[in-house]
Amino acid sequence: MENKRDLYRQLSKNYASFCTRCSQRIHRQSTLSSYHTTKRAQLDTVSAVKKLVAVEEQRVHNIQTVIDTFRKAIDDMYVTTRFTNQRHHYRTKELKRQFKEANSSFMNCTILLEHLTSSLHKARENLARVDDALEILSHDSTKSNKKRAALVTKQSDRVACIQKTVKQIKLLKNKRDQEEILWRQKAKLIFDECQKEEVKRLDLMKKTLLDFTQAMQIKDQQTVDHIYLTLAKEIQTKQNSKTDVEWWAKVYGAMEEEEVLENDEIDSSGYEQDDDTV
Template sequence: MTSRLKSAILRHTDSIKRSNLSGIKDTIRSRVTTANHDNGYGSNEFIHLNFYDDDNYLSIVQCINGGYHITEDMLKFMLDYNDCLQKHIDNLKSCSKKSKSRVKAQSTLSSYHTTRAAQLKTICAPSLEAEYLQARHDAIQNAIDECRTELNRIYSKGSSNSSPKHNRTDYMIDSFEAASSVLLKLSEKIDKLKEQKTKEDAALLQAKILCENLSYTHGVKESKTEKANNSRKKHEQKLKEIENDIARFEDEYEHEKKTYRVEARRIYEKCRVLEEKRLELIGDTLMKFIKAAYSSKNSTQQRTIYEELQSYLKDERDITKDLEFWAQTYGVYDSTTSLSTETNQNDDAHDDDEPSSADTTTSSTKTKSKKNQK
């Protein structure tokens, strides 16, 4: 094969490898991208609300508490994966065991010596594979156990019907409630005043209607008209007082709102640290999982099994030895017709055909002597 042809073949092979690898990477990227799009950020009860309004601070509390179920779902996935892996391990062991029994039950008339040993050696490979898969399974289980231990430390379970909550939940809620207590009282006062204003607006409207009706009615006593006007003025004065109170409390509310924002932000930062730890727990557990399940160490272990088997089959399995073993066992062995003897004799004959260095030297000397005699 010319060097040019070899180069062309190598270039073609490399292009195929690069193409296949590129295709695999593109497939992985597309699946990850699709997964991200499919699992877009969905709606929830707090998504369009302002954190600092009303009791919307509960969003961070519920976020942290909900983290328990998020982590549990992740662990359930890992447990399901491990269950599948354990079944595969058990099947590999069963495969080796059954196949080994079948080989051992084979007639030694047809199953013997190095080929039989090679079969048994290969049949043991699934058991070896099961061993390193079991180590992978155990590493994943260890990651699951570590995560669950930490999860149970962070989250406490109440009654059987209640969901687990973070052990700092009560502290978080109490802190937010204390910070917003003044704001809440002011808000309640403003709401009550607005209710009173609504009633006074209605009462004032009725008083104005009465005064207007009396002004168009002939023969009405002056005292009655005066009483209606006094009632109207009284409602107007009351309404003005309510409006002034509302304005004053709203000013206080806006001032207190700024104070609350500062305090709520400080409490939120503490909650953020708790949430960060929760996310770290999930991230660290995922890293442990993929390291155990998909690291290059797994490929190395499988490669080792392959190389050991390949080496054994090349070096230890010998058809000639098998045939001679059978011949010796059943009394038909003849050293003169032995395949190994024939092989050795052929090698010796080949050596005899080739002139030795001494013969070559003698022949050369004789040729030179004849030339000198001439």
């Protein structure tokens, strides 16, 4: 939008520069090349271009209004982060917090379940080692009963630990499943909020593009048409080559004023005769 604004702004400046240069050039022209009604027609053409300057300036103003409105909306929507000077959506921090809170219970259950599963795996490995030790001990008569009893106690502890962990895992899985349902419900609500904000952003872009398109248009095209139509009419009716030639002849003394008047009378009578004929 800014590039387009600058383009029209430069066009307005070019129009103004054109008017200044052409006006000076026309005024400096020798009367032998441009004079009287023809010179006025040239100046009228330049004056018409001056009116177009105002039209382009209004178009630049309209585009700038759209730019200012868009910037304000963007500044309201995207705030600057303290210290980092980075911009982010004004609800980003809030929605991230909601997401983290909604996901925390489910994630805690998942992490704890992974930890218990790992503990269960280690407990079963420990139990397997105790079982192997008892198996070896059962074939070795040199070992004391005290050592055998210690291994049996350790085996019982390992089994109890495994059973306890299995129960914990079962309960935790049920809790995790419930937390997952709650998490999905909360995530859906958060996602809906994100979608609403995204719709606002996209609607802003759509509105800005429409406003920009309208700003580029000349709202009152009749004004521009009137400038050109009036100019064409003025040139057609007021520029008179014969009058200019006679004016030149009179200025330079090539024709007496009486002759000019006679020629005007002849022309007038000729026009009247033609009218009667018609």
